[in-house]
Amino acid sequence: MSRVMNFSAGPAALPLAALERAREELLDFGGTGMSVMEQSHRGKDYERVHDEAILLLRKLLDVPADHDVLFLQGGASQQFAMIPLNFLDAGARADYVLTGAWGEKALGEGQVVARMFGAEAHVAASTGTGDGKEKSYTRAPRPAEVTADARARYLHVTSNETIHGVQFGADPARPVPTAPAGIPLVCDMSSDFLWQRFDVRQYGLVYAGAQKNIGPSGVVVVLARKDLVASGRKDIPKIFQYRTHADANSLYNTPPTFGIYLVRNVLAWVDAAGGLDGMRARNLAKAAAVYGAIDAAKSFYDCPVERESRSVMNIVFRLPPGLEDRFVSEAKKAGMVGLKGHRSVGGIRASLYNAVEVAHAEALASFMKEFARANG
Numbered sequence: 001m002s003r004v005m006n007f008s009a010g011p012a013a014l015p016l017a018a019l020e021r022a023r024e025e026l027l028d029f030g031g032t033g034m035s036v037m038e039q040s041h042r043g044k045d046y047e048r049v050h051d052e053a054i055l056l057l058r059k060l061l062d063v064p065a066d067h068d069v070l071f072l073q074g075g076a077s078q079q080f081a082m083i084p085l086n087f088l089d090a091g092a093r094a095d096y097v098l099t100g101a102w103g104e105k106a107l108g109e110g111q112v113v114a115r116m117f118g119a120e121a122h123v124a125a126s127t128g129t130g131d132g133k134e135k136s137y138t139r140a141p142r143p144a145e146v147t148a149d150a151r152a153r154y155l156h157v158t159s160n161e162t163i164h165g166v167q168f169g170a171d172p173a174r175p176v177p178t179a180p181a182g183i184p185l186v187c188d189m190s191s192d193f194l195w196q197r198f199d200v201r202q203y204g205l206v207y208a209g210a211q212k213n214i215g216p217s218g219v220v221v222v223l224a225r226k227d228l229v230a231s232g233r234k235d236i237p238k239i240f241q242y243r244t245h246a247d248a249n250s251l252y253n254t255p256p257t258f259g260i261y262l263v264r265n266v267l268a269w270v271d272a273a274g275g276l277d278g279m280r281a282r283n284l285a286k287a288a289a290v291y292g293a294i295d296a297a298k299s300f301y302d303c304p305v306e307r308e309s310r311s312v313m314n315i316v317f318r319l320p321p322g323l324e325d326r327f328v329s330e331a332k333k334a335g336m337v338g339l340k341g342h343r344s345v346g347g348i349r350a351s352l353y354n355a356v357e358v359a360h361a362e363a364l365a366s367f368m369k370e371f372a373r374a375n376g
């Protein structure tokens with residue numbers, strides 16, 4: 001067996017221990033004579049896995065009792081719609097902070113729902129420059145640049161912009177924005193969930209698609225304050241109401257059982273690998289290696305993102321014209337895959353999620369140094 005060094009942006013690398021455990025338990029889960037995929041979601045064997053995954057999230061993140069932990073489907077993209085569907089009453093407004101392409105998508109869905117409900121969705125701050133194909137984002141705003149309306153129903157931020165490589169909270173000078181008193185802060189943490197500690201109490205609602213940092217695609221984790229859940233609209237379909245899933249412990253309908261099982265395996269690995277402090281140390285070491293290779297060959301590699309906003313999870317950079325395809329193909333020969341930048345922005349992107357080994361990031365950094373020497 002030879003496994004590659006996987007720098008994909010998502011679906012992304014999973015911890016080997018989580019996959020090996022799944023292989024071990026695949027045909028006969030816990031002595032039941034069947035795989036976890038074949039079990040009823042109402043049975044006690046599945047329910048143990050489901051509840052263990054929730055408990056591990058509560059423990060790792062110190063989730064307070066007044067927040068629900070939910071497993072939903074439809075990807076983070078469905079949350080772009082579900083959030084305004086639940087919280088935008090007629091006449092209400094929602095505010096969005098834009099630092100990249102995912103925040104734009106969230107705003108777009110917010111505007112669609114706002115039109116349906118006679119509400120509004122506004123940009124509270126944006127660091128975007130240019131238009132159309134030239135649109136780019138190279139930084140997160142400083143706290144003073146974000147002014148949410150005091151009447152906003154919520155303030156939406158994207159803690160890490162996966163495509164543009166712009167992150168809040170990696171540098172103390174760019175903390176995740178705070179919302180005015182009484183306004184719930186809503187955060188898309190899809191691509192930096194569980195990379196380091198954060199205070200759940202500061203957030204009304206956090207959501208994260210699993211396929212970046214905590215599992216396979218098909219599961220979305222939502223942490224939501226109970227009073228916010230209870231305040232949501234009741235005149236939308238039940239399946240889109242947070243309360244439906246909160247009231248049923250995420251077992252209202254059939255959940256993605258195998259996906260949640262794998263999330264359980266990943267969370268158990270995070271716990272055994274030193275929890276969030278362990279993840280942070282790993283992630284900072286990996287990012288230091290790759291940014292170090294960029295900074296050591298400044299005339300060859302260009303990272304467009306301002307230093308304080310550089311993402312620890314997704315590192316984007318460009319090479320001199322004509323060399324990016326060669327970089328990707330030579331990296332592949334050296335066992336490194338998933339390095340091509342997003343189709344909308346081009347360039348190179350190295351995603352260094354929790355499961356990516358420190359040794360793999362170091363191997364990439366060595367490869368980069370050698371490639372710059374040979375082609376610079």
Ligand SMILES: *Cc1c(COP(=O)(O)O)cnc(C)c1O
Nearest residue numbers: 075076077102162188190191209
């Ligand atoms: C990947 C990603 C999404 C979209 O996730 P889907 O599961 O494909 O809907 C949304 N937001 C961020 C920050 C992402 O990285």
